[in-house]
Amino acid sequence: MRQRTYLMCSPAKYLVEYAINAWMDTSVPVDTQLAIKQWTVLRDAVVDLGHTVHLLAPQDGLPDMVYAANGAFSVDGVVYGARFKYAQRAAEAVRHRAFYEEQPDAWRFVPPTETNEGEGDFTYVPDGHGGLILAGYGFRTEIDAHAQAQEVLGRPVISLRLVDPRFYHLDTALASLDDGNIIYYPAAFSVSSQTVLRQLFPHAMIATEEDALAFGLNLVSDGRNVLMHTEATALAARLADAGFRPILVDLSELKKGGGSVKCCMAELRP
Numbered sequence: 395m396r397q398r399t400y401l402m403c404s405p406a407k408y409l410v411e412y413a414i415n416a417w418m419d420t421s422v423p424v425d426t427q428l429a430i431k432q433w434t435v436l437r438d439a440v441v442d443l444g445h446t447v448h449l450l451a452p453q454d455g456l457p458d459m460v461y462a463a464n465g466a467f468s469v470d471g472v473v474y475g476a477r478f479k480y481a482q483r484a485a486e487a488v489r490h491r492a493f494y495e496e497q498p499d500a501w502r503f504v505p506p507t508e509t510n511e512g513e514g515d516f517t518y519v520p521d522g523h524g525g526l527i528l529a530g531y532g533f534r535t536e537i538d539a540h541a542q543a544q545e546v547l548g549r550p551v552i553s554l555r556l557v558d559p560r561f562y563h564l565d566t567a568l569a570s571l572d573d574g575n576i577i578y579y580p581a582a583f584s585v586s587s588q589t590v591l592r593q594l595f596p597h598a599m600i601a602t603e604e605d606a607l608a609f610g611l612n613l614v615s616d617g618r619n620v621l622m623h624t625e626a627t628a629l630a631a632r633l634a635d636a637g638f639r640p641i642l643v644d645l646s647e648l649k650k651g652g653g654s655v656k657c658c659m660a661e662l663r664p
């Protein structure tokens with residue numbers, strides 16, 4: 395386990411007012427008060443594990459801001475900003491940018507010119523090959539942003555094509571488990587991308603469609619403790635067998651927006 399720092403944003407303004415992914419249905423009611431309770435349990439669990447949580451202020455008119463993972467991607471104090479695909483979320487990037495630019499000694503913020511949704515589609519694997527960035531495209535992030543991230547962050551970026559609209563962000567289909575290994579659901583990726591993943595991570599854990607549909611891969615691991623969605627009980631049992639300590643969190647309300655644990659937490663890498 396390594397002590398980590400995260401950026402989160404309360405769902406105080408959360409609602410499903412538009413549908414930009416396969417999980418969102420504007421006719422299904424959302425309980426914002428329950429979302430706040432569930433999110434608070436997650437935040438408290440992160441703090442109880444000894445990690446640091448910074449907060450962004452929720453904003454009127456930005457109901458998806460709770461999914462803080464999408465706002466940027468940082469490695470070694472360098473921040474590659476987000477540029478959202480859909481107009482409804484565009485202004486979130488401004489809030490994230492301000493967070494980093496308010497601490498110029500800690501962060502060098504680089505604004506993007508290419509569409510990308512931060513840690514939604516970028517995952518950092520610290521020790522894998524000296525620091526490797528896995529990057530998804532196909533639904534949200536443009537592949538040109540992968541090249542830009544590599545220039546900005548100076549780490550090899552491996553482009554992986556997502557092919558199943560239910561798993562529209564990389565973080566719904568793949569997660570970093572510890573400093574060298576990952577877990578993923580193969581069928582979310584093109585056949586060639588599956589080959590790439592097998593080559594780079596021959597010891598990866600392989601998840602099932604059921605695990606992925608339960609948002610089990612939208613997890614946050616500190617190398618030992620794994621915060622994950624409450625429905626993913628089968629995956630939690632397997633992770634426990636593998637020596638991890640799963641912590642199940644009920645984020646039923648946020649799942650209605652197409653996200654769970656990982657979507658709510660941007661890891662800050664100073």
Ligand code: ARG
Pocket residue numbers: 414415418458461463464483513514563565566651652653654656657658
């Ligand atoms: N409603 C949000 C969207 O569709 C959910 C984002 C989920 N975040 C994530 N990191 N996968 O953009």
